[in-house]
Amino acid sequence: MMNAPQAALLPDRRRLHLNHGPIDLIVEVFGTDPAEPYMRAARRFETVLCGLVGELDALRGRLGEVEFADPIARRMADAVRPFDRFVTPMAAVAGAVADAVLSAMVEGQDIPKAYVNNGGDIAFHLGPGQSFNSFGVAGEIRIQADDTVRGLATSGWRGRSHSLGIADAVTVLADSAAAADVAATLIANAVDLPRHPAIARARACDLSPDSDLGGRLVTTDVGPLTQAETCAALARGQAVAKRFRARGLIQQAILSLNDRHIHAAAEEALIHA
Numbered sequence: 001m002m003n004a005p006q007a008a009l010l011p012d013r014r015r016l017h018l019n020h021g022p023i024d025l026i027v028e029v030f031g032t033d034p035a036e037p038y039m040r041a042a043r044r045f046e047t048v049l050c051g052l053v054g055e056l057d058a059l060r061g062r063l064g065e066v067e068f069a070d071p072i073a074r075r076m077a078d079a080v081r082p083f084d085r086f087v088t089p090m091a092a093v094a095g096a097v098a099d100a101v102l103s104a105m106v107e108g109q110d111i112p113k114a115y116v117n118n119g120g121d122i123a124f125h126l127g128p129g130q131s132f133n134s135f136g137v138a139g140e141i142r143i144q145a146d147d148t149v150r151g152l153a154t155s156g157w158r159g160r161s162h163s164l165g166i167a168d169a170v171t172v173l174a175d176s177a178a179a180a181d182v183a184a185t186l187i188a189n190a191v192d193l194p195r196h197p198a199i200a201r202a203r204a205c206d207l208s209p210d211s212d213l214g215g216r217l218v219t220t221d222v223g224p225l226t227q228a229e230t231c232a233a234l235a236r237g238q239a240v241a242k243r244f245r246a247r248g249l250i251q252q253a254i255l256s257l258n259d260r261h262i263h264a265a266a267e268e269a270l271i272h273a
Helices: 035-045 048-053 071-080 089-106 177-190 227-246
Strands: 006-009 015-020 023-030 113-118 121-126 131-136 139-144 151-155 169-174 199-203 217-222 252-257 260-263
Touching: 006 035, 015 035, 023 035, 023 089, 035 089, 048 071, 048 089, 071 089, 071 177, 089 113, 089 121, 089 151, 089 177, 121 131, 121 139, 121 177, 139 169, 151 177, 169 177, 169 227, 177 227, 177 252, 227 252, 227 260
Parallel strands: none
Antiparallel strands: 006 015, 015 023, 023 113, 113 121, 121 151, 131 139, 151 169, 169 252, 199 217, 252 260
16 A cells, blocks of 8 residues: 655755655645744645546547546646647656646745755746756756746656667757656656667556556667767757747757757746756
């Protein structure tokens, strides 16, 4: 039987750790007494996993006319719907959970700054004059309060979820963590060299029987690639990222493979090497 939801302050006494089954969140509030916000976050977290489990079969299938009762499941479906490629609502689960817990924590509260980090998929709240910094392989990401970005997510074949592509990492900035989560998954899938002999793949269902990817081939290993091959794979992903950015689905993406990094738009000012 699965344990009950757990909530505890980390040893630094500043951050809150929330855990229930596969969901593991780090929460932090700045500029105010965190006791009330943390209580609100923990209270919302109590029902997160049970709500999702109740709709899991539908969440693992193609998005159709299903009406989800759970609010996080609805967030997931809404995040997936604008994208024009195959993806199930599960592509948004980590970001949607982060968004939901953050929303419950800050709604109606005078909180200058806060974030919820769900395994690297991060939702954040910024009051006037505040900023959020994150550090990745391509440099520092700095978001100001007057930017529209409120979510960050990273995907790649080395991550905790299966990927159809070969990106070491794709980090996406978007208006919400759920949207960033979906886009990062799809862009990482697109960074690829189909049928390349140095890339090993296996059916997702053979690796994880309950995977929403079913029999699709996911990457299990990437062997040596030439510089030209690396650039070609990144260019495929960059084309998808630029299309998403042109449609207003994301603000920026940073794609990484074999120590090479490219952006969805070189003029973007949120990334600082």
